[in-house]
Amino acid sequence: MKNSYLDIARNGLWSNNSALVQVLGLCPMLAITNTMVNSLGLGLATTLTLICSNVSISAIRHWVRPEIRIPVFVLIIASIVTVIELSMNAWFHELYDILGIFIPLIVTNCMIIARAEAFASKNSIPHAFADGLFMGLGFTLVLLLLGTLREAIGFGTLFQQIELMFGDNAKWLTVHLFGNYRGYLLAILPPGAFLGLGFMIAFKNMLDRRIERKRQAVPAKQRVQFVK
Amino acid sequence: MNISISSSPFLNSGNSVSRIMLLVLLALIPGILAHIYFFGWGVLINMAIAIPSALASEALMLHLRQRPIKPFLSDYSAILTAALLAIALPSLAPWWLVFVGTTFAIVIAKQLYGGLGYNPFNPAMVGYAMLLIAFPREMTTWLPATHDMAFMDSLRYSLFEVLPSGHNLDSISMATPMDVVKTRLGLNMTIHEISAQFQNLFGMLGGRGWEWVNLMFLLGGLLLIFIRVISWHIPVAVIGSLFFCALVFQLADVDAHASPLFHLFSGATMLGAFFIATDPISAATTLRGRLYYGAGIGILTYIIRTWGGYPDGFAFAVLLMNMAVPTIDYYTQPRVFGHQDD
Incomplete structure (x- = not known):
């Protein structure tokens, strides 16, 4: 098996990150990342969908004819999203109200069908599970980071409305970073999402390039020593 | 050597x-x-x-x-x-x-x-x-x-x-004169009633004070055209189209629309037409394209001022037309001498 679990994890979290590299699922990502809690809520819902859909699609991969695979994938993903939507409505009703249309829209998140087609339909169930988990986590982490940046710059707070996810006991988590902050409306509005995501992609590319340069620099040094 | x-x-x-x-x-x-x-x-x-x-x-x-x-x-x-x-x-x-x-x-x-x-x-x-x-x-x-x-x-x-x-x-x-005109027109007042109620906000041509600022920017802009730093195409197209839009709507309903002169000599019109729209980097480059570009700015400014959410819309008009510049330049390439126009 060429896909080791380490490779799957590295792909999902960094080198093939669905948000920063594949740039899939932009619509929910840009729309709801204005606070940390919203980002976390949608990220986790997407991760759960991704795991369930990857596992089910991997389980039926030998019985679905290739001609009809896409409608079958869509059907499976849609059923799973419906279940998750109904559960969120039951247990996190206020968060459900805020995220609104973006929960049913997880169905149309290209990332999920992309993983189903590119990975789950060709790999074993444990591998598909790991791929769903790490792809989802990578997506959630980027969402969370973008949400943190936008909330900190836009509202000057962290963990605002945390009670929607963890109940009233978690209210103490809300942090006000600056006293008497006016707020920076642009960060909360859609332009802030585009700018923030752009900066994050640029930052990742910069890190990648730096790592690559270091990797190339090491053998050169060894070669010099060898010649001596 | x-x-x-x-x-x-x-x-x-x-x-x-x-x-x-x-x-x-x-x-x-x-x-x-x-x-x-x-x-x-x-x-x-x-x-x-x-x-x-x-x-x-x-x-x-x-x-x-x-x-x-x-x-x-x-x-x-x-x-x-x-x-x-x-x-x-x-x-x-x-x-x-x-x-x-x-x-x-x-x-x-x-x-x-x-x-x-x-x-x-x-x-x-x-x-x-x-x-x-x-x-x-x-x-x-x-x-x-x-x-x-x-x-x-x-x-x-x-x-x-x-x-x-x-x-x-x-x-x-x-409130600036443009803001007053916009909000009061929204309250179904006529232009006549507005200028009677806010006499000290309005001058001869446009907003009080604003008309002189605009006239001075017009003077500076004409100097720029005279010494050939900018060409006349964009300012003329901006001012012309804004004037034309304002004139048409004023003729249609004189009570509910500010006069063309008010539009030209209030807000950012002259500064924008001569100094901002003519930015050589973000503006259209072909001569015919510059006319379309300027006319677009003038029309969009009028639309935003009259029906939009802001009293003045010059900045947004310029940015929207900046987006259209590659398309405008593409379709207005001059015919190369000796080639057939196809």
Whole structure:
């Protein structure tokens, strides 16, 4: 098996990150990342969908004819999203109200069908599970980071409305970073999402390039020593 | 003997980026003087904050992008961006508003797109639009033309946001003529009733004070055309289309639409038509394209002023047309001499 679990994890979290590299699922990502809690809520819902859909699609991969695979994938993903939507409505009703249309829209998140087609339909169930988990986590982490940046710059707070996810006991988590902050409306509005995501992609590319340069620099040094 | 050999072109007009930018800056002076006369020292204080922050952020970005710093800093383009933004900002602007706007304009709208010559959007207008969206309250504190803010009072407000005792923001600032016209028309008042009720806001041509600022920018702009720094196409198209739209709608319903002259001599019209829309980098480049580009700005300005959410829409009109520039240039390529027009 060429896909080791380490490779799957590295792909999902960094080198093939669905948000920063594949740039899939932009619509929910840009729309709801204005606070940390919203980002976390949608990220986790997407991760759960991704795991369930990857596992089910991997389980039926030998019985679905290739001609009809896409409608079958869509059907499976849609059923799973419906279940998750109904559960969120039951247990996190206020968060459900805020995220609104973006929960049913997880169905149309290209990332999920992309993983189903590119990975789950060709790999074993444990591998598909790991791929769903790490792809989802990578997506959630980027969402969370973008949400943190936008909330900190836009509202000057962290963990605002945390009670929607963890109940009233978690209210103490809300942090006000600056006293008497006016707020920076642009960060909360859609332009802030585009700018923030752009900066994050640029930052990742910069890190990648730096790592690559270091990797190339090491053998050169060894070669010099060898010649001596 | 040492003969230096150079390649073509052998003739040049003597124009360089720095000379053009400097001439544009000089042509702004009459308008700035009128601005100071009517709306106080705020514009000068804004410029004193904007220019150093523009130069600093330009130097920082050039350093990060590993480009030579000195030639780019001395071409006056960052100073011109800062000056245009400073003029567009309200006369009662806190220092951080100016700083944030200028830095955003230089860093995001100019340097991140590749620096001078590569920015698809006018940096000053990007900074202005960003501030208008992010800080709507601070961006609307205009002084009336009949104010009595001394230089020290303005400086104090800019640095510490403290007004002279006995004043608050509501008592000292005032809606601009364009804002009054827009909100009162929304309340179903007629133009006639508005100008009767707010006599001290209106002058002969447009808003009181604003008409002189606009006339002075018109003067500076005509000078620029006269010394051939800008061509006449864009300003004429902007002003012509704005005038035409206003005229048509005024003829259709004289009570519910401001006069064409009011549109030309209030708000940002003249500054925008001669100094902002003509930015050689973000404007259309073909001659026919410049006419379409300018006409688009004029029409969009009229649409935003009349039916949009903002009393003046010049910045948004310019940015929208900036987006259309590649398309305009593509379809207005002049026919190459000797080729068939297909």
